[in-house]
Amino acid sequence: MQIKPILSRLPALEVTPFGPAGPEGEYRFFALRLPRPSWKNWRPGQFLMLRPAAFGLELPWARPFSICHTTARCLICFFQVCGRGTRRMAQLKHGDEVNVWGPLGNGFAVEPDSQTLLLAGGMGIVPFVGYVNAHPKPWNTSMLFGHREPLKCYPVDNIHEYIPLDSLRETTPGELDNFIFTLNERMRDCAEQNGLVLACGPLPFLQTVRNFARELKARTQILLENTMACGVGACLGCMTRTSDAWPTPEKRGGLVQACRQGPVFWADQVKL
Amino acid sequence: MQIKPILSRLPALEVTPFGPAGPEGEYRFFALRLPRPSWKNWRPGQFLMLRPAAFGLELPWARPFSICHTTARCLICFFQVCGRGTRRMAQLKHGDEVNVWGPLGNGFAVEPDSQTLLLAGGMGIVPFVGYVNAHPKPWNTSMLFGHREPLKCYPVDNIHEYIPLDSLRETTPGELDNFIFTLNERMRDCAEQNGLVLACGPLPFLQTVRNFARELKARTQILLENTMACGVGACLGCMTRTSDAWPTPEKRGGLVQACRQGPVFWADQVKL
Amino acid sequence: MDISVTLRGQTHDLALKNPVLTASGTFGCGLEFAPYGDLKSLGGIVVKGISLLPREGNPCPRVVETAAGMLNAVGLQNDGVEDFCAHKLPSLPWRDTPIIANIYAASTDEFADLAARLNVEDGVAALEINVSCPNVAKGGVLFGQDPVLTAAVTSAVRKAAPRKHVMVKLSPNVTDIALMAKSAEDAGADSVSCINTLLGMAVDLRLRRPKLANVLGGLSGPAIKPVALRCVWQVARAVRIPVVGVGGIVNAHDALEFILAGAHAVQIGSGNFMRPDCAFTVAAQLPAACEKIGVKSMEELRGTLQNGSALQRKHPAMA
Amino acid sequence: MDISVTLRGQTHDLALKNPVLTASGTFGCGLEFAPYGDLKSLGGIVVKGISLLPREGNPCPRVVETAAGMLNAVGLQNDGVEDFCAHKLPSLPWRDTPIIANIYAASTDEFADLAARLNVEDGVAALEINVSCPNVAKGGVLFGQDPVLTAAVTSAVRKAAPRKHVMVKLSPNVTDIALMAKSAEDAGADSVSCINTLLGMAVDLRLRRPKLANVLGGLSGPAIKPVALRCVWQVARAVRIPVVGVGGIVNAHDALEFILAGAHAVQIGSGNFMRPDCAFTVAAQLPAACEKIGVKSMEELRGTLQNGSALQRKHPAMA
Ligand SMILES: Cc1cc2nc3c(=O)[nH]c(=O)nc-3n(C[C@H](O)[C@H](O)[C@H](O)COP(=O)(O)OP(=O)(O)OC[C@H]3O[C@@H](n4cnc5c(N)ncnc54)[C@H](O)[C@@H]3O)c2cc1C
Ligand SMILES: Cc1cc2nc3c(=O)[nH]c(=O)nc-3n(C[C@H](O)[C@H](O)[C@H](O)COP(=O)(O)OP(=O)(O)OC[C@H]3O[C@@H](n4cnc5c(N)ncnc54)[C@H](O)[C@@H]3O)c2cc1C
Ligand SMILES: Cc1cc2nc3c(=O)[nH]c(=O)nc-3n(C[C@H](O)[C@H](O)[C@H](O)COP(=O)(O)O)c2cc1C
Ligand SMILES: Cc1cc2nc3c(=O)[nH]c(=O)nc-3n(C[C@H](O)[C@H](O)[C@H](O)COP(=O)(O)O)c2cc1C
Ligand code: FES
């Protein structure tokens, strides 16, 4: 049941900074609100490619972003400024043209009756906003969120509404150890009930999750944010190596596209 | 008496469209207001190089613009959208960074007691805004202005205040003939009183002026808007060929820089 | 307006309903872009590079964005010619749109085997020889950097694929691209396409590492358009066979610039990443773009670039 | 922080207070930029190309902007070596900042005459040989596209200018730039600079004319940075003499990338057009940029690029 992606040319509605401004008055976290494209539906974990016309010829690539949230009339992305493209996105003004194609990729598993543990590191929280909203039985889900910046930098309100959210801020190495300890405990609990673990965040975080998943035999999916030039399967830039557990034999140990076979993978089926 | 140019990084104050919007709601003529750089003084006909930070790496060149007008606190440029750079300039918002260096080049002659005829074609009116304002005896000057768009597309108010302005709009070939006829008459009157003729506008317009100047022996200066990559004398992209009347013998029939020896030249000293 | 063109080859013509093709390696096997436009509206589809046996390609990272361009070092990843013929070709609209197989191999013999295999496929209209891949047999020199090797590969493919139009894709990383084009022509090529990517590199200052695992990669995108235009102009003056222009084309205006410089057709590469409907849009907007410059067919424009010596900038009389 | 470097040549060293030079043809004779920074703060000034006799250069238009770059076909306009020595050199701060004369000629003999003339000027610290200019004697081939001619010119200049550091500026328009660099080294060059511009072209679709009167021109600017970095990396691995990196450098970060790839110093070219204080700013910001990446001298960074094979992208643990 593939969802057919659509390319839309949308006027930006609003870019809203989140959290406190930095020492030079600059914000780093933003919600971008766009008119909702004519998508029928989408699955949390899916992403879109986003390219403001302001990229001109200088930045030829669109940028991949998890779909954060949609309403009847709006599509919301949430992003952190981390380079040239996101810096320009932060400067979008009402009406500025943005090219968007999606929904792309495969999305997280939804098992309404399984206990579902959501593990987010930093910006990895974004796809879970939509996940929690779409989950038919949100009371079966819970979240552990590790982050470095103040909590109000992240789009947590929408999650808070539905499910319990444990957040741990990491500012010292000790706090990181503490987070990892909690992570392990929560994954253990979940695994014991044959629950589902879903994780999104930076690579080292996902590696830790993958290791615990292996150790604890926790059924775990991870969302990989590989570099992507096209998002549609053409550039072969977003490859991830599979493990021996990959379902189709001919691709075992081979390379698969994060933009098509992912970005969500079963943790045991890929190498990180 | 060389005026030393200064490089400034300025926040845009305002971009104001002039005249009516086109069929698709787009404006083509704009005044750009910037804080006044720490220039001591400048001469009308001088220009500046202007490069918004928004040009990024895609448009490496700054763009040359005549200095239109300055107040104690502001610098005003006036431009027409005609390509990629001016299109981006039209989108400048309050606070956007603009790099500006100037004043550059040499400026028009000022002879307070000579009858001075200002000939402007289209955007060629821009340097005359400052000229009229700075002239110690504006009653000795008058202007003939040929243009294609409605008069309110151009910065004429400031000129109107000081001096008589004859404007002729060209929309049919007949009107162009009429304009050229008037041009000739006005130049003849001026020449007869050994007046000074100053012209700025598109190349064919300047060629006409140059031909009449030769015919009528009118003392005439023209402002050449050659393509410029640097504005400071380094790229050798803005060259103009001199005639045998060029003052220094070794450069007669040779190439001179419009950005340094110009942009204002005596009409008889250059080839067009 | 009729914007069809025919690439009149020495052995086989290739008729295109419009001059807009996709560039190999940037359009997948074509189907990836079906959601964004009608594949049948394209002049042709050059599929991603195919080798005799499956190849994994280079390790990641393989792509990096640069100023107005990108580097890639995908390294010929593909599932091999059998997979292509069995699984990809049948799904493509080859009855309506010419499918051009971009091929590479490590030796002349392997090129011949690959060409012979594709020669029997009705769905393949033409072969585009990628001579920019490392010639393993000759110690790292590229086929496309040596006129003798270029000729050898071309004639091997020409012989092995008698039913197909043979296009040779030239590398810009040479002292004299016209020489390579002539060698391909003399060896029987029906057409040449140019250019492949410029050899480049990017580094990560913080990690003190190349940004590509392969260290070197190929530069493409708008940044290289001036180089590609120059190559097309040089090659079109040097050979009689048709030239297909590639490099930095992202809109109909760019495409027409290449045709003006002497190209019979164009390929859209990195532009497909800017917007996945890029190639479709270029094809769709070409008639209007022609009208705007008062041109009624591709022939009327092709190669009509005037000499520069008489150049004098024209300005509008008054604005 | 001490960011001085010495280009240790085979015959003459060239000591620079910092590794930031200006590129020939983009910085006039230097004085044009005096209003925008202190010329003495630069590592060195490479002045615009000088020939034995005055040359008018090519007709206009000579420059055109392209995506993240520009084309130029100025064509060696200059007032000749005598004018340079009499009127320009004396005004330059040559006691404080090395002045490097970029030279070109149409034959080996003429190169030797020019070098001999400059050899006696105390104000000139080094000669940069531009081997990318058309070799009129040899029918349009460029000196820099032939290793034998490159060597001939280099040794002629080397002999004629025994008092000067001799730098050879390499063209990227060749199949194998390392070969040219080795040839220059073997012929006695003290250093090489790379790269000169890439051969390119732009057309005006409406007027159906080349945008440059000369039709072809040289591509420079950020667009070519990946090609320049690649050339520097290839050349630095091929020769023992110092390499000066040129091509698309517009800030201190870019400059350090070139040093990481193996350059001893860099030149700022088209960047001077983006902002006339570009070269000054790069020089001024270099110490802070070094600090940011934890580097205490140029030697500590130079050529320390790790191999790509072990590449694995590092991500921050949590953001
Ligand atoms: C499927 C997917 C979903 C994503 N969802 C989100 C999201 O919801 N919110 C969000 O803020 N970000 C998300 N990202 C990451 C986002 O795409 C990158 O932050 C963005 O592309 C960086 O663009 P830039 O131009 O600012 O950085 P660039 O200037 O391109 O690069 C700046 C730095 O970031 C690194 N970088 C570039 N691309 C990536 C990448 N894809 N992942 C990690 N590092 C990268 C570069 O190596 C460089 O060091 C997602 C990525 C993927 C693949
Ligand atoms: C000394 C001087 C003073 C000027 N003063 C003004 C002014 O006060 N107001 C104003 O609106 N314009 C002025 N101009 C012209 C202005 O610089 C150009 O309109 C501008 O550079 C075009 O930039 P662009 O990026 O929009 O166009 P581009 O995308 O660079 O080019 C678009 C088209 O315009 C042509 N073009 C590019 N540069 C010039 C040029 N310098 N002159 C004519 N055509 C050009 C190109 O060939 C192309 O056809 C002046 C030019 C000079 C040299
Ligand atoms: C990601 C990528 C993969 C490519 N793979 C191939 C290939 O397999 N075979 C080939 O001949 N060219 C390949 N190319 C080169 C393109 O077909 C084209 O020649 C080049 O990108 C220049 O065109 P552009 O500037 O429009 O991208 C590839 C280019 C890119 C960007
Ligand atoms: C307008 C212009 C004129 C140039 N003239 C010369 C020259 O006379 N001699 C020379 O060796 N290089 C010349 N160059 C090449 C530059 O020195 C430099 O090698 C090239 O521009 C690449 O660097 P960049 O990308 O920083 O501009 C010129 C470049 C430009 C843009
Ligand atoms: S992003 Fe291009 S193939 Fe996945």
Ligand code: FES
């Ligand atoms: S604009 Fe560069 S020399 Fe005049």
